[in-house]
Amino acid sequence: MLFRALTAVGLSFTLATAAPANAQQAAHPEPWSEAAVGSHVDQEMLQGVLTKSQLQTLIEQGKALFVAKFTTADGVGRPMATQAIIPTKRKRPLQQSFQRLPGTDSNACSSCHNDPIAGGAGDFVTNVFVSEGFTNADFDTSDPQFSNERNTNHLMGAGLVELLAREMTADLHAQRTDALRAARETGAPVTVQLVTKGIDFGKIIAEPDGIVDLAAIDGIDTDLVIRPFSQKGVIGSLRQFTVNALNHHHGIQATERFGKRWTGEADFDEDGVADELTPGDVSALVAWQATRKPPVEIEPANEEWRQLSKRGFAVFADIGCADCHRPSLPLNGLRFSDPGPFDAAGTLRPGESRQDAVYDLALTEWAKLLPRDENDAILVPLFGDLKRHKIADQQVSALGNELLGQRFVDRDVFMTSELWGIASTGPYGHRGDLTTLDEIIRVHGGDARQSRDRYVAIDEEDRIALIAFLKTLVIEQ
């Protein structure tokens, strides 16, 4: 299993896009304004399945926000709030608004998500420092006892990833419901192996009285919700990710979590700007991220590379990489409802607006290029399994280098990194401290140890072939 950079929570991204931030956003009524956010998007205008034109408009608005270098006029910074995902006050105001370690640590989403294009990954300089933000929210050290240092993930194809996760979660919930029904009907415990899209998430035991024993689940949270985002696999949706990251990295607080409804204050971070980002603004950001074109596998023009790549793909499967880095997972539908079905309060949920919106990803040009299987399911070529695994052991422990668990997940357990786009998104490892694919493969321990050992043991030529194959997985520019 190949673990590459995953970022954390960071939605940050640098201005790699050529256009100045203000150029693409909705026109500000005062062109000389120093606010980066123009007019806010009205969530009430987003109802039902958006037409291609409506969706395109929203995407443009989302892009403008993604590349916007937020300013104090927008509410950048959070002098009296921490980076925590639950609105949390500081005990005293921050002396310095921008601080690379606890944040705020970037001006725009694109400050970090920029390699090779906006929405891409980031190199080592874009690393973020993930702290829960409840205790020791302020730290001036990269000592891992205070935070986990994470490299920036790319967001290409993120809409497909979330749709896969939603379908898999719905599958697992249906299996749980069926098991409970059977247990109640028969009066006997029912054990069910949780398998969706060919991925095994362990088993549960449903008791006749409705209690479910969760002790044997594997690589998933106890609520059987697949949270596909972040290196740790602890964030359930692009929307949740966006709201988290806006606060963490920019001190821009979305009203759907930090507004008056949940905190009693319109200006929770006490920076003088109330209601910094509306649900509609967040929807725009979600729409932009969800419609990013997924990475592709190129057919090299170079004949030697083409041949090596072909052989490398076989090696990839032979030595067991594909056990976790599944070349593709089948997706049944392309309609991306926003808000999604599995978010909790604090991230906009279905029913919290007059009518929910749906972004039909089939309206994108890239959707037409996706392969389909014999059942007409879309084969999402993500090279991942959306499951968490232990990735370090006694002998091969480099990826167990964090000291802090995150959201109930142990420190040496991470979500399988999706390999699509990996050739475009070095460096590797969740800290972004491994510069070659060979290095990252060699530090796979834990559940991936056998595959890693096989990789080490095979011929040099096979190893080169495998790398050659991985080099075909690119983000198109």
Added chain:
Amino acid sequence: MKYFQSVLATGSLVISVSGVHAGETDMHQQLSSDIPVLGEQAAAAGIDHHYRGPWEYFVGGGAASFDCNGDRFPDLMLAGGTDPTQLFVNTSNATDSLRFERRPLAIGDAELKNVTGIYPIDIDNDGHRDVVLLRVGRNVILKGGPDCSFTSANRAFSFDGGRAWTTGFAATFEKDAPFPSLAFGNYVDRSAPGSPWGTCHDNILVRPEGREQPNYSAAEALSPGYCALSMIFTDWNRSGTPSLRITNDRHYYRDGEEQMWRVDPGKAPRLYRRADGWKRVNIWGMGIAEGDIDADGYPEYALTSMGDTKLQTLDTEAEEGRPVYRDIAFERNATAHRPYTGSDLKPSTGWHSEFADFNNDGLLDLFIAKGNVEKMPDFADFDPDNLLLGQHDGTFIEAGHLSGIDLDRRGRGAAVADFDLDGNLDLVVVNREAPVSVFHNRGGRTDWGTRPLGNWLQIELQQDGANRNAVGATILVKSGNETRLRKIQTGGGHASGHSGFIHVGTGVAERAQIRVQWPDGEWSPAYRVFANNFVIIRRGEATAKYWYR
């Protein structure tokens, strides 16, 4: 300073509310949190029940919510006064309304009538909740059996039941005791010379004898009694040994006051006195709600009365370990002293009170049942129930009329429980000489209907042997830096009790760690759970389980 600001805000609120047209819009604007829409649907839910009777039934009117058939949906047993007590089995499902079916009780009217209050508790540790019927006359224990069957157990439990007019009840499992100790609060001794004035009955504490079978033959008088209308065992000082707090009706006592008894295992109960720091408080005490608003381990108490509700907190300025309480009702805008809507400016009459999080924003709200005693001219005739929504600054804002519970009925007892197990707390109010109100919580009020409320957890504790449902346990639910505290208790309110899932709103927290201090003081490990789940914690097990309806 924060509270000073709050008081100012409160002042303006009172002014706006006391106008002839108390501004719904004004209040709505002040409220930033969700207003739960509580739709009354007793008839549709299949509940037809009244609490009736002469003077003795001016008080009482209890409701017990508990699961009597093992499906974990809360069922309802309702006191009828001179009408019989009725049992309603919960048949709610995923539809938009609550559903109950009346289930006849195989108990004679002699025991089911003249009932003022009802409290559920598994007395004999058989896994079925029993119920204690408070009566005008002999109190009755009904032993619960499978599928909501009940049998009279006074003889089996050697329980005399007395002959008093009983209006309060509380129970606790004292250290190492196999069965609970039962406290009964009695009202006016109607046979005493000069009755009713100054003729309050003693209260009673019955401790179990024997280890195989409950034996409640030995009753101790808690004297003096001051016409108790509610009582609760409360660990007010975090000592691990709860004391018995009693609220008393000054209408009938002479030289009486609020009381708290120190109840040490194996020792005779002892009243807290002036020397201990106990202050005299005289109110028309009707109901007790216990809730730890700031989760510091020292509970607050809402004491209903005629006129002001008291909201008491342990005085941090007082010497440590002394039961000195300070009334913070005014500064927290929780006095609820007169109707908040309508034109009647006379003082309110409060009965059942209960802290609970009705909108799942993570803050405790306060429900108070209201209603004129009968036709007392100096008190409000139209006196709607209160729903005081907790705010982030520690204050409360009235939302009874915005939520839909402001009916013209004389409320008494109540049950706050999630009857359809959808995560939102519903409400049942027993009204005097009027139909029971059944309010279904449909979610947060919006311009277009309702929206989902905040996140929640519902928690069930299990342990083997005595006290299977862990009465007396403390549950801490921690999300980020926020901790929410709940106690499992039998008692309090007004004549009404609950046994079942403990509901905790968690606001925007999607996960939480739960720690339990079991009734014997032992702490559990931390259980990691995701919000919006029913959590089963079995003592000794390393992980929690979830339950699904």
